[in-house]
């Protein structure tokens with residue numbers, strides 16, 4: 133337990149300290165300004181103070197995942213739990229036996245012993261509970277996506293601008309070492325000019341959970357129904373669209389796409405296949421795809437540059453010049469072994485476009501974990517523990533994390549607009565009334 137505690141906290145703090153020196157030209161805070169609220173020095177200052185007293189609302193799979201992470205955060209104390217579904221509440225209570233339990237989150241919000249709440253309910257409840265919690269004077273850490281509708285996103289953002297409470301959305305890539313380092317490398321010019329982005333998340337699993345009795349179908353399988361969920365775009369796309377905006381420092385202006393229920397025709401309402409295109413005003417395009425009936429392509433977030441490519445999800449980069457060298461090497465090898473003679477049109481540009489010819493370079497040395505493609509809970513060491521730790525620190529200091537809400541806002545609104553574009557089969561221009569003062573279009 134002691135070692136794990138050090139693992140979460142010291143790992144992140146050490147990383148923040150070291151990051152500032154990695155790429156020389158690009159400062160850490162320009163790349164990830166939100167880290168300024170959780171520096172090692174600030175953590176040192178609060179060490180002697182009280183712990184953040186936090187509660188989890190929605191104790192299903194992601195809620196339980198955060199409960200496990202909270203145990204490893206020394207400046208956090210989990211004091212209460214809330215769920216309307218007794219089996220999940222009991223499982224969570226078994227993980228932290230001393231916690232108070234509630235079945236109505238409004239009663240929990242009246243509890244003066246709670247500093248902050250962690251909201252891990254289905255998507256349609258994110259905005260109502262966040263707004264109630266901020267009104268009740270609680271700090272809030274809410275799971276992504278920000279809200280079920282763009283109107284709710286705007287309401288949450290407006291409330292955030294008026295409150296002195298801290299608000300986080302669990303966009304864990306913003307706190308993931310390999311993403312931050314990759315963004316620094318992009319900022320330092322490693323891959324040249326960003327010319328496009330290709331992101332996808334492919335799985336082969338139906339997204340269904342077993343239901344103990346039929347009347348619980350919509351409660352347990354909320355992801356499959358539009359009343360509660362925005363489907364693949366809000367569940368998966370939000371993370372990936374966010375990193376594209378983070379890389380370009382821009383927000384796309386037009387959105388179009390197509391989607392459908394291709395394979396899992398089991399009564400669900402949300403698409404199991406989506407293909408959305410986001411275009412920035414300077415012409416750059418994000419090609420976004422997700423499919424849950426074939427996992428061949430896995431999860432990738434490719435930032436394509438004039439001099440190379442970074443795959444943020446894999447934590448590797450490829451340089452165009454490596455490809456040339458590699459292509460030439462192959463050519464020379466073929467000449468040596470005599471195979472060359474059998475290829476009639478071979479020349480110096482022999483298949484240099486083959487993806488397999490690129491040399492992968494790790495963004496971060498050492499092991500890291502990548503989402504395998506099946507989990508609805510999350511991956512280990514993907515930044516989720518770090519962002520939760522930062523939230524708990526903010527509960528004590530009262531310091532907001534710069535840009536976290538704004539990043540969550542735009543990625544969620546863009547994903548919801550992607551759904552509308554697919555459903556109505558039209559090109560959408562980002563609506564003026566949903567623009568906030570953050571980044572340029």
Ligand SMILES: NC(=O)c1ccc[n+]([C@@H]2O[C@H](COP(=O)([O-])OP(=O)(O)OC[C@H]3O[C@@H](n4cnc5c(N)ncnc54)[C@H](O)[C@@H]3O)[C@@H](O)[C@H]2O)c1
Pocket residue numbers: 189190191192193194195214215216217220235237252253254255257275276277302303304351352366367508509510
């Ligand atoms: N950041 C990530 O990588 C990541 C990963 C997984 C899930 N999530 C998000 O976490 C959230 C929860 O997902 P999940 O898979 O844990 O869902 P889940 O269905 O396993 O858990 C949701 C819980 O909320 C409870 N709940 C429903 N209505 C409630 C209410 N009115 N008051 C209190 N509790 C209520 C349910 O009973 C359930 O226990 C979703 O928004 C999902 O998108 C994020």
